[in-house]
Amino acid sequence: MSNLLASVDQRTQLVGENRLELLVFKLNTRHLFAINVFKVREVLNLPKLNMLPGSHPHICGVATVRGTSIPVIDLRGAIGMRPLNRDEECNLIITEYNRTVQAFLVGQVLNIVNTSWEEIQPPPVTSGKNNYLTAITNLIREGKNEIVEIIDVEKVLAEIVDYDVSVSEEVIDDQVIHHLNGHKVLIVDDSITARNQIKDTLSPFGVEIIEANDGLQALKLLKHWADEGKNIYDEILMMFTDAEMPEMDGYKLTHEVRNDPRMKDLFIALNTSLSGNFNEAMVEKVGCNRFISKFQPDLLVDVVQERLRQIVNS
Known part of the structure; x- marks a missing residue:
């Protein structure tokens, strides 16, 4: 328990400070890629993989790690390149997203970089809507300035495991749900896949969706409304x-x-793909009203109904 509390304290120290750590790796190309360390459980040398007949083409097998079977995704193939050639430099990055554990087959894992979200930029517009990046950043490595491409893991996973936007009947409050029609909800997420998941869940109830790609864009929108004298x-x-x-x-x-x-x-x-026992501490520190681990349609609707009840009963 003391180790858990220490982990909570360590992680929440970054909350509100706009900082992150990136795990940088290669996919046997000259490009550098990264994912957030916060979602990484561990990195292993490539173990023996067991085949999984009938699985998605980008699932290259199952790894057994300390008695647990973990599906392995060929990340190079999943983002539109030829599958990774397995060699002695290959590694597995074991991650936890949306309450599930999976491993990504990658090439050489280089290092961890501590940086600020202010140094992270959206992908270039010229990269198109079908790219597999949420952002890019620059890294000085061996005296050279190199671009690091940050993978949109949520998009990768959504293309392998179809998400279900249906809402359970028992979640729907008949006394509240019809009041949702015409209300607007702001969704802030750098992943278009994640925004679409929320939009596809709430739109059938008549909810109008306003989208922002990042926190700064959302804050500017909110302040613009307030500066115009509008009631947020x-x-x-x-x-x-x-x-x-x-x-x-x-x-x-x-x-x-x-x-x-x-x-x-x-x-x-x-609403985040981060999951674990530290989430409640994070929510309490930053002052959010609720925490939802992606992607849970029932909880999305439950939270919106909770907010609407506050208004109706006030």
Whole structure:
């Protein structure tokens, strides 16, 4: 338990400070790629993989790690390149996303980089809508300035495991649900896949969706409304925000909103693929109203109904 509490304390020290750590690796190309260390459980040399007949083409097998079977995704193949040639430099990055554990087959794992979300930029517009990146950053390595491409893991996973946007009947509150029609919800997430998941869940109930790609874009929109004299609570019912985004993360966004008297009571749900026992500590520190681990349609609707009840009963 003491180790768990120490982990909670260590992780939450970064909350609201707009910082992150990236695990940088190669895919047997000259390009550098990365994912957030926060989602990495461990890195292993490539073990023997057992085949999984009938699985998705990008699942190259199953690894047994300390008695647990973990599906392995060929990350190079999953982002549109030829499958990875396995050699002595290959590694597995074991991750936890959306309450599931999976491993990614990669090439050489280089190092961990501590940086700021302000140094993380969206992918170039010329990369198109079908790229597999959420962001890019620059890294000085061996005296050279190199671009690091940050993988949109949520898009990769969504293409391998289809997400279900259906909502259980027992979750729907008949006394509340019809009041949702016409209300607007702000969704803040750098992954278009994640934004679409929320939109596809809430739109059938008549909810209008406003989208922002990152925390800074969302904050500018909220401040613009406030500067125009608009009541933020009339403009949107609530906001769903991801934790990890370029330029400004969800923690910093929440911190800024809570410190602006014009919007400090905005209902904010942190909707992130990060999961684990430290989440409640993170939510408490930044001042979010709710935490939701992606992707759970029932919980999305439950949270929106909770917010609407507050308004109806006030």
